[in-house]
Amino acid sequence: MQRKIHFLLALTILFLTSCSHSGKTEKQKRPVVLIKTEYGDMKVLLYNETPQHRDNFLKLVKQGFYNGLLFHRVIPEFMIQGGDPQSRDAEPGQMLGNGGPGYTLPAEFRPGFFHKKGALAAARLGDQANPEKRSSGSQFYIVEGKVFTPQALDSLETMQTQREAQDIYHQLFMKKADSVRILQEQGKQIEYADLLDRLEKQAQDSAALHPFHFAKQQRETYTAIGGVPHLDGNYTVFGEVIEGLNVIDSIAHVKTDDHDRPVKDVKMTMKILKD
Incomplete structure (x- = not known):
């Protein structure tokens, strides 16, 4: 029984050593x-x-x-x-x-x-x-x-979230391109402006659900x-x-x-x- 335990321990050590060596090799x-x-x-x-x-x-x-x-x-x-x-x-x-x-x-x-x-x-x-x-x-x-200071990174996060909102707005606008064109051709300025306002609000709300944030490692590195x-x-x-x-x-x-x-x-x- 004792020999079996020693044998299993030896196998475990060999396995761990092999894994450790493999990890180092991969890095090298x-x-x-x-x-x-x-x-x-x-x-x-x-x-x-x-x-x-x-x-x-x-x-x-x-x-x-x-x-x-x-x-x-x-x-x-x-x-x-x-x-x-x-x-x-x-x-x-x-x-x-x-x-x-x-x-x-x-x-x-x-x-x-x-x-x-x-x-x-x-x-x-x-x-x-x-x-x-x-x-x-x-x-x-x-x-x-x-x-960068932490405050500067905060500002960049806000700006990035706004850029994402603009990207979403552009995507929504392109999907509604036909409706926008028709409203413009018919001269329905109030309806046209209302549509754009709704698209902008939808884009802002969508971006606000997942605001941009730098990871902890990024913040530590950029401030160092x-x-x-x-x-x-x-x-x-x-x-x-x-x-x-x-x-x-x-x-x-x-x-x-x-x-x-x-x-x-x-x-x-x-x-x-x-x-």
């Missing part, structure tokens, strides 16, 4: 990419939870796609952006930001990944041209951001190291800088022209350190 398997610039190097960890963006980024790095490209758009307390293939050997003052590999990626929003300082995210076209919020196939940005919270849930965050945060600051504060392009080119090269 997260790919790391080195981004080299004249202002220093950044090591970027890619998230396995955003596999399409991870795999695409690694593919492009392996191909040497990013080597020689520019950080073509930099804004202090906001972000540094690169990955436009048209920036390679671009003429001084040339407008950049519209290039890509010829494809886009579906959004991969994950609640735990947000726009803290050092976040790596995919650039994209705006909502009007890109309602699905699909990501550029190559352009990315790295967040510098700024530190900072970031760009208003971008959360709108752009795919697929990695983060784990070494070289100071490099982001240096690049974000270089002299730029009227289009936020650095006056002196900031080139990048990349290589995979761990995949």
